[in-house]
Amino acid sequence: MHELSLAQSLLDIVCREAARLSAAVRVNAVNMKVGRFTALDRDALSFWFGLLAKEQLGTAPDLVIEEVDLVVKCPGCGAQERLEDPPIVCPRCGNGAVEIVSGRELDVWSIEVDEPTPTAG
Amino acid sequence: MDIPVLKRLLAANDAVADQNARRLAQWKIFTVNLIGAPGCGKTKLLEASLERLRGKPRAAVIEGDIRTSLDAERLSGYETPVVQINTEPFGGDCHLEATAISGALDMIDLAKTDLLFIENVGNLVCPAEFKVGEDAKVVALSVTEGEDKPLKYPLAFRESELLVITKIDLVEHLEIDLDRIEANARQIHPAIEVLRVSAKTGEGIDRWLSWVFGRLSKKRPEA
Numbered sequence A: 001m002h003e004l005s006l007a008q009s010l011l012d013i014v015c016r017e018a019a020r021l022s023a024a025v026r027v028n029a030v031n032m033k034v035g036r037f038t039a040l041d042r043d044a045l046s047f048w049f050g051l052l053a054k055e056q057l058g059t060a061p062d063l064v065i066e067e068v069d070l071v072v073k074c075p076g077c078g079a080q081e082r083l084e085d086p087p088i089v090c091p092r093c094g095n096g097a098v099e100i101v102s103g104r105e106l107d108v109w110s111i112e113v114d115e116p117t118p119t120a121g
Numbered sequence B: 001m002d003i004p005v006l007k008r009l010l011a012a013n014d015a016v017a018d019q020n021a022r023r024l025a026q027w028k029i030f031t032v033n034l035i036g037a038p039g040c041g042k043t044k045l046l047e048a049s050l051e052r053l054r055g056k057p058r059a060a061v062i063e064g065d066i067r068t069s070l071d072a073e074r075l076s077g078y079e080t081p082v083v084q085i086n087t088e089p090f091g092g093d094c095h096l097e098a099t100a101i102s103g104a105l106d107m108i109d110l111a112k113t114d115l116l117f118i119e120n121v122g123n124l125v126c127p128a129e130f131k132v133g134e135d136a137k138v139v140a141l142s143v144t145e146g147e148d149k150p151l152k153y154p155l156a157f158r159e160s161e162l163l164v165i166t167k168i169d170l171v172e173h174l175e176i177d178l179d180r181i182e183a184n185a186r187q188i189h190p191a192i193e194v195l196r197v198s199a200k201t202g203e204g205i206d207r208w209l210s211w212v213f214g215r216l217s218k219k220r221p222e223a
C-alpha cells in the first residue's frame, strides 16, 4: 500500500500552500476530491496523514474526502452518464469506447485556514 | 477561510514520468510497463521473450521488486541489460514510481536499445495508479487466479492496453473458463486486447512478441 507516501505528498502540498499564505497560518482542514475509480484506501490515507501531520506540524487538520462519481461520455450517442458498477460502457447505446469524464481524481481541492486577525503581528 | 489549492496529488510523479517518456521517445524506445499479481508469471514471460529475441531487436529490462535481485538474476544471460530496482530503500513501496525509473534509465545505454520491458512490483492494485513513462501498460493474469479478477481489480484492466493470460498449460488441471476472463476484462475495458500464453510450452509467445513488434514499428515507422 502506498498511502503512507501519498500522505507525505499531501502534507508537503498542504505545507507549501499554507506557507504561501503566511508563515504561521494554522490549517484546520484539508479538502480532497477522490474519484470512485481511483485506487486509494481512504482510511489508510487519513490515518497516515493524521500521524505525519501531528509529527511534522504538531497538529492534525481534518481530512475531508469528497467522492467524485464515475461519469462517462459516449462519442457515439453523446450521452453523459454516471456509472455505479461495471460494465464500463455507454448505458444508453452499449458503446464500449466511452471516455471517462470524472472518477479518476486524486486531487487536493482546498485548505481551510484561520481568518487572518488584524491585530496579529 | 477556504483557500483553493486544486493540485493533483500525483502531479510530481507524473511530471517525472513525462520526462522519462520524452527521454525514451528521443531514442524511439517502445516501453512496456508489465503489471500483475505476485507470481502471475511476469518474469517467466520475459525469460521466454528474451530467449526468442536474443538481441534482435535490442531489449533492456528494468526489474522492480520490494527486495532481492532474484528476478534480475533469472534474466541475466540473454545478452540483455537488466537493471534491478528494489523499492525497500524507498519504504518498501508496492509499485514503481517514475523517479526510480529515471534512475534506472541512467544505467541503460539508451542509444543501443529498441525495447524496454519494465516489470513492476507484483501487485494488481497500486501500479495501475502510477505512470512511469511507458508507452503501454500490459497486465498479466495467470489462469490460477480466477475469472473474477478483472471485476475485483478493475483499474489495472482499464489502464492496460493488453491483457496477457498466462500459464495456459495449466488449464486442464483447473476449472477455469478463459472466455469468461476475457468477457470480464471487456466489461471493464471493452477495447482491451487479449492474448493467451504459456511461457512454459511457448504457446502464444510469438503472438505476444508480434504485438510488441507491432507497437515498436508504430513508434519508429521508418525502421
Ligand SMILES: Nc1nc2c(ncn2[C@@H]2O[C@H](COP(=O)(O)OP(=O)(O)OP(=O)(O)O)[C@@H](O)[C@H]2O)c(=O)[nH]1
Pocket (backbone or CB within 6 Å): B036, B037, B038, B039, B040, B041, B042, B043, B044, B045, B071, B121, B122, B123, B166, B167, B168, B169, B170, B197, B198, B199, B200, B201
Ligand atoms: N506451468 C507454468 N508455470 C509458470 C508459467 N509462467 C510462470 N510459471 C511459474 O509461476 C511461478 C511464478 O512465476 P514468475 O515468473 O516468477 O512470476 P512473477 O509474476 O514474475 O512473480 P513476482 O515478480 O514475484 O511478482 C514460477 O514458479 C514459474 O515457473 C507458465 O507459463 N506455466
Ligand SMILES: [Mg+2]
Pocket (backbone or CB within 6 Å): B042, B043, B044, B071, B119
Ligand atoms: Mg518477477
Ligand SMILES: [Zn+2]
Pocket (backbone or CB within 6 Å): A074, A075, A076, A077, A078, A079, A090, A091, A092, A093, A094, A095
Ligand atoms: Zn452511447
